[in-house]
Amino acid sequence: MALRLYNTLSGKVEEFQPMNNNEVRMYVCGPTVYDYGHIGNFRTFVAVDVLRRFLRQSGYTVHHVMNITDVDDKIIHNAAHAGLSVQQYTAKYEKAFLEDAATLNIEQPILVRATEHIPEMAQFVADLEKKGFAYRAEDGSYYFRIAKFPGYGKLSKKDFAGMEDGARVDVDDYDKDNARDFALWKAPKPGEASWETPIGRGRPGWHIECSVMSMQQLGETFDLHAGGEDLIFPHHENEIAQSESMTGKPFVRFWFHARFLLVEGxxxxxxxxxxxxxxxxxxxxxxxxxxxxxxxxxxxxxxxxxxxxxxxxxxxxxxxxxxxxxxxxxxxxxxxxxxxxxxxxxxxxxxxxxxxxxxxxxxxxxxxxxxxxxxxxxxxxxxxxxxxxxxxxxxxxxxxxxxxAVLEDDETEKMKKILNWAKSEKREKDVSNTLLQTMEAQELSDAGIEQKIAEMENARRSRNFQSSDAIRAELMAAGIVVENTKDGVRWKRK
RNA sequence: GGCGCGGUACCCAAGUGGCUAAGGGAGAGGUCUGCAAAACCUUUAUGCGUCGGUUCGAUUCCGACCCGCGCCUCCA
Known part of the structure; x- marks a missing residue:
């Protein structure tokens, strides 16, 4: 018996076996840290966490790497808007993301950041150009030539063959040889964050970071690559194109994608x-x-x-x-x-x-x-x-x-942190009474509660039910539920 | 338009070519209990979007249609 997993690449459920007996090497496309993570993001990360934990419980050693996309168009735009540097801006949201993940008991993978791998990415682009898979546009941007990669479309099951000649070319894409070619490296526009590298000044395209960092951490071919379903195309398709063009080897064995969720239908x-x-x-x-x-x-x-x-x-x-x-x-x-x-x-x-x-x-x-x-x-x-x-x-x-990972009952501390955050962000108006009540229950010490319960038990023993009911109600109002069982009294915070 | 996924009870949600169509929640009734909480038992789809077809037999396979959702240039 072994795990059977749906593989987007084959379109089938396959038996999962890692390349190296007991070691699983997996990579997940992490967040772009431009805002607080939403519930849809976390569906994907919880799904990946469940996978990771199950693999470990199955006896595998899991090498799990996740990237943090800390430079992209949206970040540059938002940071400029907030009057912050890209780094200042992303640091805040990266921290928030990691806190949120911890709140949901998502185990933290090994983290790699795009901005910490700029030289490697520039090198990767240079090598792709040497091999003829990339070309430099007039403005200094580099593009991947998809016509050179016959497997393009194999993950997303798209047939690009017929689209090459006569394909529509957007007017603003005149720099590209083919409208489908994607950016590996972007030349800087005035005021944008950029880095000086041997291939010129600029910043990485979106897809390149995952190819570079995943292979650096996990090798040229690794077991599992995960993400939200929206990443199948173009992101993961492009990763495959870049990576396999570079190495001539299969990039990833299993592609794992979590479906989007609906909210209230x-x-x-x-x-x-x-x-x-x-x-x-x-x-x-x-x-x-x-x-x-x-x-x-x-x-x-x-x-x-x-x-x-x-x-x-x-x-x-x-x-x-x-x-x-x-x-x-x-x-x-x-x-x-x-x-x-x-x-x-x-x-x-x-x-x-x-x-x-x-x-x-x-x-x-x-x-x-x-x-x-x-x-x-x-x-x-x-x-x-x-x-x-x-x-x-x-x-x-x-x-x-x-x-x-839902039984551990130490949640009030986590909730309190978020409550404090709300105060610091001047969002008190968003704090519900339910949350405040839960916090109130936390205020009472265990000893204080047990004291009350002892009083209540005394009252019950002397059949002074009016008094015991009053204490029970008081505790209930503070979010403490007292249960009288045949094995004795048990209480819990609601 | 192209490609793909799904529509199962009041709600969420598994599953199967034929035995009682999981599980959770909610409602109703009951047991236990000074009260409360917890727990247990019974109950709620002759039915699985609609209409056809294949089959001895379909909710499960096929087709059409209706509805929801996703991807098709950076949204997990």
Whole structure:
């Protein structure tokens, strides 16, 4: 059994085997740091994170590299508008992106930045020109000659053969030999950021950074290259053209693309008012774990409809898993193991795993876990769960969470950071009461809460229910839920 | 216009040429419970966009149509 993964290049689901036994070398196209990351960006990065974690859980050592695009037209434009240097401008958004990724429990890959590889890129362009794949235009820009690369279009399944003669040529593209030729290197326009290099002054085109940095980090041919579906063309098609022209070898074995999401049933766009950054959602009071759970629960190749209702549902689902985990953790169970539960743990893990192996079918994998939760809860209710069973079920839950990463309950700290950020950015008006209430619950110390609960328990023991209910209500108002179980009192922050 | 993906219950969302069409949420009823929370049980698609076709049999394959979405010059 092994992971079967859809490969955009072949258009088929294939068995994934890395080139070197236990090592996977993968590259993901990272963010262009010109603004805060939105929920669509994070769908892709969560999908890649799930892939990365699953590969690691499968026993591979994963070399995972991600680029930061820190120079492009939009950055140059926005930076100038803000009166900042490109570097000052991008530093802010790169930091924000990495914080947001951490908020969503996305493990950080090895980072490489475009602006830190300018000489290598210039060299790459020079070499491509030497080999006849690139040419210099009159203004000092360099273009890739796609006519020289017969495989052009193989990733995006486009046939460019018939388009060469008689193809329309845009008036402003008079510099290019063919309208489809793409920029490797851009000559500077007045006031734009540029670098002095042996091929002249200028800045890299968009695609070149990924070819140069990925091959530098991972070799001329590597296992996996990921990104959003929009990158298939032209970005990844162009990367293939540049890289394979340079080395004469296959560039990437598996191409992995995450599908775009919809927000409230529509394409996300600023004009529709359904454009949300991660921070927007947290300020509205949604927990990072709910967001991650929702993003991860629809398989990456399917369109995901991201809705606020769905976010609420995800929160409850995560809560259900956490409740079960806590029940297993704190419950008192008799020694030993039961055959049914041992089998349940084994079967669940198997189902979970085969769901994941089936092109990362996270919905299927999740269903196995929820089945286990129901059966496990029922066994506890019936008094049939033994101590070793609890450990076995907890272990399965742990395996699930090493990939989904939603059970760890330390979110208030993350949310607080975002709250503080909102204050520093003068965005207090966007802070919801839900978030404030969650934060309030955090203000109470564990000791303070336990003190209150002790008072409540005393009142209950002396059957002074009026008093105990008052304390319960008070705690509830502060976002603390107290549960009285036959194994004792348990409480949690909501 | 070209290429591609999808339309499954109130919502989100898997899946299959024929056994009861996963799972989660929501609603209803019940069990437990001083209350609350959690949990469990029952219940909610004779039906899988529409219409044809192939087949002993289709939600699953094929065709047409309707709707949604993506790519086709830098949006994840």
């Amino acid at each position: 529509e394409k996300m766009s600023k004009s529709l008012g359904n454009f949300f950054t991660l921070r927007d959602l947290v300020l509205k009071g949604h927990k990072p774990s709910s967001i991650r759970f929702l993003l991860a629960s629809v398989p990456y190749r399917n369109q995901l409809n991201f809705t606020f209702d769905g976010l609420k549902q995800a929160a409850v689902s995560v809560e259900r898993l956490r409740n079960f985990q806590s029940r297993l953790d704190t419950g008192q169970f008799p020694q030993g193991a039961s055959e049914q539960m041992t089998e349940l743990a084994r079967d669940t893990l198997k189902r979970f795993w085969s769901g994941m192996e089936d092109d990362l079918n996270t919905a299927q994998a999740q269903a196995a876990i929820f089945d286990m939760v129901r059966k496990g809860n029922a066994a506890i209710d019936a008094g049939q769960l033994k101590r070793d069973d609890a450990a076995a079920l907890l272990d399965v839950l742990e395996r699930f969470d090493q990939i989904f």
